[in-house]
Amino acid sequence: MYVIIVGAGKVGLNLARELIDKGHEVTLLESDRRRYLLVEPELGHVVHYGDATELWVLERAGVQRTDLVITVTGDDEDNMLVCQVAKEKYECERVIARVNNPRNLQHFKLLGIQPVVSATDLILRLIEHEVPRYGLVHLLALEEERLEIIELEVQSGAPAAGLRVSEVNLPEGSLVISVLRDGRGFVPTPETVVEAGDQVLLVLDAGLEEQITPVFSYAAD
Amino acid sequence: MFVLIVGAGRVGSAVAKRALAAGHEVSVLDEDPLSHERLEDSDGQTWEDAGGLFTVGRALEVDSLVEAGVQRADVFIASTDGDNTNLTVAQIVQRRFGVDKVVCRVMDPARAAWYAEQGLHTISPTRHAIEMFEQALGLDG
Numbered sequence: 001m002y003v004i005i006v007g008a009g010k011v012g013l014n015l016a017r018e019l020i021d022k023g024h025e026v027t028l029l030e031s032d033r034r035r036y037l038l039v040e041p042e043l044g045h046v047v048h049y050g051d052a053t054e055l056w057v058l059e060r061a062g063v064q065r066t067d068l069v070i071t072v073t074g075d076d077e078d079n080m081l082v083c084q085v086a087k088e089k090y091e092c093e094r095v096i097a098r099v100n101n102p103r104n105l106q107h108f109k110l111l112g113i114q115p116v117v118s119a120t121d122l123i124l125r126l127i128e129h130e131v132p133r134y135g136l137v138h139l140l141a142l143e144e145e146r147l148e149i150i151e152l153e154v155q156s157g158a159p160a161a162g163l164r165v166s167e168v169n170l171p172e173g174s175l176v177i178s179v180l181r182d183g184r185g186f187v188p189t190p191e192t193v194v195e196a197g198d199q200v201l202l203v204l205d206a207g208l209e210e211q212i213t214p215v216f217s218y219a220a221d
Numbered sequence: 222m223f224v225l226i227v228g229a230g231r232v233g234s235a236v237a238k239r240a241l242a243a244g245h246e247v248s249v250l251d252e253d254p255l256s257h258e259r260l261e262d263s264d265g266q267t268w269e270d271a272g273g274l275f276t277v278g279r280a281l282e283v284d285s286l287v288e289a290g291v292q293r294a295d296v297f298i299a300s301t302d303g304d305n306t307n308l309t310v311a312q313i314v315q316r317r318f319g320v321d322k323v324v325c326r327v328m329d330p331a332r333a334a335w336y337a338e339q340g341l342h343t344i345s346p347t348r349h350a351i352e353m354f355e356q357a358l359g360l361d362g
Contacts, residue, residue, distance in 0.1 A: 055331045077305035
């Protein structure tokens with residue numbers, strides 16, 4: 001596979017190393033002269049000096065034949081526009097962009113740039129996973145497919161505690177796919193009894209989580 | 222007409238003053254509060270006294286655009302000193318807020334031409350300069 005990486009900062013440089021290790025052909029573009037000179041002794045002709053938002057720089061890097069463009073500069077406008085041009089002008093089918101400011105995520109979507117990677121978002125999600133609010137953790141959201149995977153802890157006294165999976169009153173469009181108990185996980189059968197303290201993983205249609213939370217939590221009223 | 226101009230540099234501020242004098246409603250958005258001074262007229266009358274609007278904020282922050290009145294803009298002009306900011310904000314305003322007339326300054330002539338093909342109204346001062354020099358040298362015929 002031929003990959004163009006834009007931005008030779010820490011992310012870009014390490015990504016280039018990994019992809020080269022895996023046997024891929026890589027060109028790394030860097031617009032800062034000092035950074036370029038720092039990286040060049042290691043990567044040699046793999047790294048090009050130039051501003052990837054300029055069309056001729058992309059063309060010199062071979063954007064017409066690339067399989068994948070990855071933009072990981074510290075500038076969201078650059079990341080967005082390079083991906084847009086790669087996709088729409090040079091018909092590169094796959095692009096991946098880094099989002100520095102999560103508030104710019106909406107702009108990437110508006111311009112049709114996806115997938116995107118946001119370190120801030122990833123860390124926020126990890127925090128939620130480690131310190132769950134309301135005992136519910138979003139593990140994965142497939143936005144195009146309108147599916148979500150969530151993790152919940154079964155509270156003692158919750159409607160589902162003590163019931164078989166087949167008896168738990170779940171809305172249509174949701175399914176228990178895994179139970180974590182005493183540090184190990186397994187895929188439940190309809191006969192598996194849900195116990196208080198279990199972590200359950202569910203896959204569900206987007207928007208159903210509010211109906212699901214009460215089933216696994218104890219409402220003291 | 223309600224005209225929203227992002228970027229009050231030499232170009233943006235001159236266009237803003239001209240549009241205001243022509244009787245349009247004009248709002249200017251710039252991240253630098255000091256750029257406000259460029260909007261004063263030659264008699265020292267402030268921009269607000271002359272009837273203009275000014276918002277301090279970043280072009281890509283939707284809240285700033287809304288505060289500056291993007292939702293009721295008939296014309297949007299992107300004239301910051303950054304091509305990438307101009308191209309991004311112009312497309313956002315066009316696609317998200319559906320502003321009728323969006324004009325965008327792009328110094329890089331190659332991208333100005335390509336985005337123009339994609340339906341964005343781009344103005345490339347560099348392209349104009351090249352043409353002027355060509356004319357001066359008699360290379361245009």
